[in-house]
Amino acid sequence: MTDNSAAMKVVHAVCSHDCPDSCGVLVTVDTGTGQAVKVQGDPSHPVTRGFLCGKVAKYLDRVYSPDRLLYPMRRRAGVPKGPAGYGGVKGREAEAFERISWDEALDAVAARLKQIAAEHGPESVLPYSYAGTIGQLGYGSMDRRFFHRLGASHLDRTICATAGGEALLSVYGIKLGTVPQDFAEAGLVIAWGANIHGNNVHLWPFIEEARRQGARLIVIDPYRTRTAALADEHLAIHPGTDAALALGMMHVILSMGLEDKDYIERCTHGFEELREHALLPKHSPEEVAKVTGIAAETVVRLAVEYASCVRKTGKAAVIRLNYGVQRSENGGTAARAVAMLPLLTGSWKYKGGGLQLSTSGSFPFNSDALQMPELMQASELGRAARVVNMSELGQALTALNGPAVKALFVYNSNPAAVAPNQNDVLHGMMRADLYTVVHEQFFTDTADYADVLLPAPTFLETKDVQGAYGHLFVQVSERAIEPLGEARSNVRLFGELAQRMGFEEKCFRDGEDELIDQALRTDHPWFEGITRERLEREGHVALAIPANEQGEVLPFSTAEWFRTPSGRGELVPVPVFCAPVESRLGAGADSGEYPLEFLPRKADNYMNSTFANIPQHQRMEARTAGVLEMHEADAAARDISTGDAVEVFNGRGRIELRALVNAQVGAGVVAARLDWSKVGNDLSGNRANVNALTSERLTDIGGGATFYSTLVEVRKVS
Ligand code: SF4
Numbered sequence: 044m045t046d047n048s049a050a051m052k053v054v055h056a057v058c059s060h061d062c063p064d065s066c067g068v069l070v071t072v073d074t075g076t077g078q079a080v081k082v083q084g085d086p087s088h089p090v091t092r093g094f095l096c097g098k099v100a101k102y103l104d105r106v107y108s109p110d111r112l113l114y115p116m117r118r119r120a121g122v123p124k125g126p127a128g129y130g131g132v133k134g135r136e137a138e139a140f141e142r143i144s145w146d147e148a149l150d151a152v153a154a155r156l157k158q159i160a161a162e163h164g165p166e167s168v169l170p171y172s173y174a175g176t177i178g179q180l181g182y183g184s185m186d187r188r189f190f191h192r193l194g195a196s197h198l199d200r201t202i203c204a205t206a207g208g209e210a211l212l213s214v215y216g217i218k219l220g221t222v223p224q225d226f227a228e229a230g231l232v233i234a235w236g237a238n239i240h241g242n243n244v245h246l247w248p249f250i251e252e253a254r255r256q257g258a259r260l261i262v263i264d265p266y267r268t269r270t271a272a273l274a275d276e277h278l279a280i281h282p283g284t285d286a287a288l289a290l291g292m293m294h295v296i297l298s299m300g301l302e303d304k305d306y307i308e309r310c311t312h313g314f315e316e317l318r319e320h321a322l323l324p325k326h327s328p329e330e331v332a333k334v335t336g337i338a339a340e341t342v343v344r345l346a347v348e349y350a351s352c353v354r355k356t357g358k359a360a361v362i363r364l365n366y367g368v369q370r371s372e373n374g375g376t377a378a379r380a381v382a383m384l385p386l387l388t389g390s391w392k393y394k395g396g397g398l399q400l401s402t403s404g405s406f407p408f409n410s411d412a413l414q415m416p417e418l419m420q421a422s423e424l425g426r427a428a429r430v431v432n433m434s435e436l437g438q439a440l441t442a443l444n445g446p447a448v449k450a451l452f453v454y455n456s457n458p459a460a461v462a463p464n465q466n467d468v469l470h471g472m473m474r475a476d477l478y479t480v481v482h483e484q485f486f487t488d489t490a491d492y493a494d495v496l497l498p499a500p501t502f503l504e505t506k507d508v509q510g511a512y513g514h515l516f517v518q519v520s521e522r523a524i525e526p527l528g529e530a531r532s533n534v535r536l537f538g539e540l541a542q543r544m545g546f547e548e549k550c551f552r553d554g555e556d557e558l559i560d561q562a563l564r565t566d567h568p569w570f571e572g573i574t575r576e577r578l579e580r581e582g583h584v585a586l587a588i589p590a591n592e593q594g595e596v597l598p599f600s601t602a603e604w605f606r607t608p609s610g611r612g613e614l615v616p617v618p619v620f621c622a623p624v625e626s627r628l629g630a631g632a633d634s635g636e637y638p639l640e641f642l643p644r645k646a647d648n649y650m651n652s653t654f655a656n657i658p659q660h661q662r663m664e665a666r667t668a669g670v671l672e673m674h675e676a677d678a679a680a681r682d683i684s685t686g687d688a689v690e691v692f693n694g695r696g697r698i699e700l701r702a703l704v705n706a707q708v709g710a711g712v713v714a715a716r717l718d719w720s721k722v723g724n725d726l727s728g729n730r731a732n733v734n735a736l737t738s739e740r741l742t743d744i745g746g747g748a749t750f751y752s753t754l755v756e757v758r759k760v761s
Pocket residue numbers: 058059060062063064065066095096097098099100243244245
């Protein structure tokens with residue numbers, strides 16, 4: 044049927060994948076069949092500007108994939124957990140399960156959770172979720188109410204961004220930054236650990252606009268990303284040494300007197316202490332070069348170009364810092380140090396200057412109304428539950444006591460693939476006495492371990508309200524199509540499960556519209572005039588952030604913007620670089636057993652592990668499927684050539700890949716991308732992925748995961 048012969052409607056939705064861009068999406072639906080026939084970027088959205096990334100432009104392949112999980116299922120009696128349950132052949136997972144009705148599923152899950160809570164205490168139930176959807180309702184609303192009321196362990200959601208988030212809060216008091224549109228006005232863009240072209244692509248046209256007007260783009264990244272390849276300059280920093288480089292830049296800026304004294308006086312706190320620290324000889328360009336691998340003269344040139352940008356070009360320098368920097372042991376400190384740079388140069392004063400890590404803190408959604416933490420008091424515990432760090436899931440499932448975890452409820456996430464220290468995680472998930480419920484769209488690696496599997500909808504099939512962490516527009520995502528099969532949203536799942544548990548509070552009957560109204564109910568001035576009705580009418584609405592006399596929103600251009608206790612940009616405590624234990628300079632390298640720094644990197648065309656099972660997306664990532672990228676010096680030292688099977692290993696695990704000797708990484712660094720274990724990229728057939736090698740060691744700030752502080756050795760498989 045063509046567009047001409049069918050009655051079509053266009054529905055405004057919002058991409059809810061874990062991406063800073065939060066695109067407005069127009070979904071064309073055939074009203075005769077109820078099927079979505081086209082997705083496109085909303086041309087009226089000032090950041091989406093009418094296009095979608097390569098991942099979501101093909102979204103209907105995912106929505107209507109023949110592999111979608113469409114019905115509730117339970118594990119067949121006697122069938123073991125894990126791949127052995129279906130013979131390990133991808134595509135045959137359903138053989139391990141039998142179809143049941145939603146009533147049967149909800150009754151069974153409620154009965155088992157009640158039994159476990161009665162026998163072991165409610166804290167023996169562990170929810171596990173992250174940003175499989177970042178809509179307010181899907182990410183955290185009815186689910187939190189449910190687990191609070193139950194008295195389940197509280198999950199500390201640290202796997203992605205807490206080190207950087209807390210770093211930003213410690214310096215600025217709020218997660219806010221340069222708006223993407225203003226990058227077009229920059230005189231210099233530094234992409235620091237930011238693969239903008241790969242996973243923040245709606246910022247790219249603004250950067251290109253700036254470059255057309257003379258701006259340079261410098262990328263600081265240990266991996267030669269797509270963005271690095273397109274940049275004017277790529278600085279391949281050693282992993283985990285970003286704090287040292289930022290301190291080296293400060294050293295140059297302060298020793299040459301390039302700081303903005305007036306701005307520092309008006310807007311910062313702790314300058315003298317930072318100055319004294321940054322000028323220590325250990326932060327000289329020569330010393331910083333030894334740590335970072337970036338030549339001393341380059342450190343000087345970078346610092347001077349950055350700090351002199353306004354004087355030399357009439358335009359300010361801007362930094363796009365991204366979360367890769369903070370996924371290392373010293374990552375919180377690194378993010379703090381980088382975030383301090385525009386406080387020294389005063390680049391916040393200019394349109395196109397400043398820094399962006401996240402704008403998520405700008406959206407004053409009423410999360411207390413959505414999540415109702417007071418329900419913890421109504422639980423059997425009568426108090427706040429214990430906290431379990433999601434970056435330590437392996438330990439939680441294998442070693443935690445008082446009580447041990449007896450039930451794991453997974454939604455919005457795929458921990459069997461994405462959690463660090465995969466072997467411990469899988470060992471825990473295999474436990475016969477662990478009851479596992481998984482709410483999912485596909486038979487993921489995690490679904491292989493489920494006792495009960497529940498079908499989840501995509502963002503086309505639910506209604507939600509969403510902010511962003513890369514721009515300042517609130518949006519409502521309308522349900523474009525009916526949920527496929529029997530998929531049920533998080534709101535519906537946890538509301539119905541609460542009723543099966545006997546939780547009588549009225550809040551468990553709230554529907555999507557009521558929850559959206561609650562999320563928007565606040566007297567915060569930045570939400571002034573933003574209502575559900577208006578969002579439904581207009582699709583997206585800009586936050587009511589105060590502009591200056593020229594109508595410009597310039598965060599941190601004056602002291603009024605800061606939300607720190609001092610009311611200024613905080614330069615203390617001073618950032619101190621410590622080499623990660625698992626790095627070439629750390630104690631983990633002393634034995635020489637595991638001398639290579641490993642980057643378990645993200646694919647450009649996947650979203651963490653999402654999309655990794657879709658053939659169209661796999662084709663776009665074919666170049667690095669099952670591949671370990673190595674520098675020629677490291678390959679030669681091990682007699683390895685491109686195409687050789689290699690074993691990558693450390694004390695936690697091993698994975699077999701094919702070597703690809705190239706210049707994507709520097710000497711001493713190897714890289715492989717995150718994938719589902721079951722897509723078969725491990726040549727040994729061991730069903731491992733890059734997280735077989737990563738550790739549960741936490742970041743210095745925020746208790747985050749340290750994926751990029753991982754040492755390994757590599758040898759040829761004979
Ligand atoms: S993944 Fe990001 S860039 Fe792609 S459509 Fe979604 S929000 Fe936009």
